[in-house]
Amino acid sequence: MTEKRSEASSPRSYQGYHRPVSGVEDPELTHVERGTPCGEYMRRYWQPVAMESEVGDLPVLVRILAEDLVLFRDGSGRYGLLHRHCSHRGASLEYGIVADRGLICCYHGWQYDVDGTLIRAGSEPLDSPICKNVVQGAYPVEAVDGIVFAYMGPPEERPPLPRFDTQNMADTESEAFSITTPCNWLQVYENTQDPIHVLHLHARSSGVQFGAASGVDQVIEYRDTPLGMINIQTRHVGDHVWTRTTDSILPNCNQTGAIFEEAEKPKFFRRVSILRWMVPVDSVTTRTIGWRYFNADLDPKGLEDRSQVGKEMIDFIGQTGDERSYEESQRQPGDYEAQVSQRSIAVHQLEHLASSDTGVARLRRLVRNQIRSVADGQPAQQPQWTQGDAIATYCQDTVWPWRAGKLDEEAERDVMRELGRVVANTVVETANQRHSERVAALKSVCESAGT
Numbered sequence: 274m275t276e277k278r279s280e281a282s283s284p285r286s287y288q289g290y291h292r293p294v295s296g297v298e299d300p301e302l303t304h305v306e307r308g309t310p311c312g313e314y315m316r317r318y319w320q321p322v323a324m325e326s327e328v329g330d331l332p333v334l335v336r337i338l339a340e341d342l343v344l345f346r347d348g349s350g351r352y353g354l355l356h357r358h359c360s361h362r363g364a365s366l367e368y369g370i371v372a373d374r375g376l377i378c379c380y381h382g383w384q385y386d387v388d389g390t391l392i393r394a395g396s397e398p399l400d401s402p403i404c405k406n407v408v409q410g411a412y413p414v415e416a417v418d419g420i421v422f423a424y425m426g427p428p429e430e431r432p433p434l435p436r437f438d439t440q441n442m443a444d445t446e447s448e449a450f451s452i453t454t455p456c457n458w459l460q461v462y463e464n465t466q467d468p469i470h471v472l473h474l475h476a477r478s479s480g481v482q483f484g485a486a487s488g489v490d491q492v493i494e495y496r497d498t499p500l501g502m503i504n505i506q507t508r509h510v511g512d513h514v515w516t517r518t519t520d521s522i523l524p525n526c527n528q529t530g531a532i533f534e535e536a537e538k539p540k541f542f543r544r545v546s547i548l549r550w551m552v553p554v555d556s557v558t559t560r561t562i563g564w565r566y567f568n569a570d571l572d573p574k575g576l577e578d579r580s581q582v583g584k585e586m587i588d589f590i591g592q593t594g595d596e597r598s599y600e601e602s603q604r605q606p607g608d609y610e611a612q613v614s615q616r617s618i619a620v621h622q623l624e625h626l627a628s629s630d631t632g633v634a635r636l637r638r639l640v641r642n643q644i645r646s647v648a649d650g651q652p653a654q655q656p657q658w659t660q661g662d663a664i665a666t667y668c669q670d671t672v673w674p675w676r677a678g679k680l681d682e683e684a685e686r687d688v689m690r691e692l693g694r695v696v697a698n699t700v701v702e703t704a705n706q707r708h709s710e711r712v713a714a715l716k717s718v719c720e721s722a723g724t
C-alpha cells in the first residue's frame with residue numbers, strides 16, 4: 274500500500290487523465306488541397322502520378338494532391354491527365370473510350386484532346402460554339418523511364434521537368450516502383466531526415482533489416498544544399514569508416530544510398546539506390562513513386578531482388594501494409610508500421626522533439642519557409658541545372674580504411690565527425706563537376722584526412 278501511495282503521489286506517475294489525447298495538427302505543412310499553402314507549393318513542381326506500366330488501353334483513375342484525375346494514353350501514344358468529371362454533365366472519364374486523339378466520354382460522346390480542349394461535343398453540330406467555350410481541366414504530362422509525371426500548377430510558372438545527375442548512370446539499371454502509405458506525406462518524407470531511426474527501428478527493435486553495417490551507431494550532422502538538405506551519417510565499421518549523405522530535394526523528393534551497404538571495401542561517391550518522390554494522394558494518403566537502382570557495387574552481398582520491385586512492391590522489408598501478418602509486423606515493425614501509426618496526420622503539437630530530431634525540425638523549417646514564400650507570391654525555388662543537362666545532387670556513400678588507430682569513444686566520434694564534414698563539403702563543392710571528377714575529389718580528401 275505504501276508503495277502504491279508513493280507512485281500515485283509522484284507528479285509524473287499515472288498522468289493519463291491529465292495528458293492530452295488530441296491536439297491541433299499543422300495544416301500549413303500537411304494539407305495539400307488546392308488553395309492550401311502546402312497544396313499550392315507542391316503544385317509548383319512536377320510530381321510523379323503513376324508508373325507507365327499501369328497505363329494500358331483503359332483510362333486510369335488517379336488521385337493526386339486531393340484531385341481526382343483520369344490518366345490515359347491515346348492512340349497516338351500521347352499521355353493525357355484530365356479532371357475526372359466530364360464538363361458536360363459530370364460522368365467519370367474513367368469510363369471513357371480512348372481515341373486516336375484524346376478521350377471520348379462514355380455518356381454523350383464528348384471528345385477531349387490530351388490538353389483538355391473539346392474536339393467534338395457528341396451529337397452537337399461540328400461548328401457548335403460549345404467546343405470553343407468548354408474546356409476540360411487538364412495537366413501537362415511527361416513520361417520518363419517508366420514513370421509518368423504531371424505538372425498541376427499555374428501554367429505560366431511551369432518549370433522544366435527535372436533531370437537529376439543520378440538518372441541514367443552508365444553502370445546502373447533502374448526499375449520504377451510505387452508504394453501507397455495511408456498517412457500524411459510529411460511523415461513519410463521526414464523519415465529520411467531521421468537517421469537515428471535506422472539504428473533503433475531497423476537494427477535494435479526489429480533485428481537488422483538492411484545491411485548489418487547500418488546497425489552500427491553513427492555520428493550524424495546536417496547541412497543545407499542548393500536543393501534542400503542532406504544528413505551526414507558517419508560510422509566506424511570494422512576496418513573502415515563510412516560516410517553516407519542522404520538528399521532531401523525540396524519539396525518532396527529523396528535519394529538514399531545503398532540499402533545493403535556493408536562498408537567492407539573502399540568506395541568513393543557511390544551513388545544512390547533509390548530516387549523517389551513522396552507524393553500526396555491527399556492529406557491522409559501518400560504514394561511514393563520513384564526508381565530503384567541496381568548495380569553490383571550497390572549490392573555487395575547479392576541481397577537485391579529486381580523481381581520484387583514494382584507496383585506496391587519493393588525488395589526490402591517493412592515498406593507496405595500487406596506483406597506480412599499483423600503479428601509479424603508487431604514483432605519486426607518497419608518504416609510502414611512506424612509512419613502509419615503516427616496517426617493519419619501526425620499531430621506536431623503532441624510531439625516532444627529531442628536533439629536527435631534535429632533533421633526533422635530542419636526539414637520542416639525548410640519546407641515551411643518555402644511554403645510561406647510561395648504564399649507571399651514569390652516564385653517557387655526551382656533546382657538549378659548545374660551540370661548543363663542535369664541537376665547535381667548530393668547523396669552518396671564513401672568508404673575508406675580507418676587509419677586513426679584505437680581511440681576512446683569521444684576521440685573516435687571527433688574523427689568521424691571531421692571526416693563526415695570533409696566528405697559532405699566536398700560533395701557539395703563539386704556540384705559543377707563531372708561524376709569522375711567528384712569521385713576523384715572524394716578519394717583525394719579521404720587520402721589526406723586524418724583517418
Ligand code: FES
Pocket residue numbers: 359360361362363364378379380381382383395
Ligand atoms: S457527361 Fe460526358 S458527354 Fe455527357
Ligand SMILES: [Fe+2]
Pocket residue numbers: 464470471475608
Ligand atoms: Fe527506415
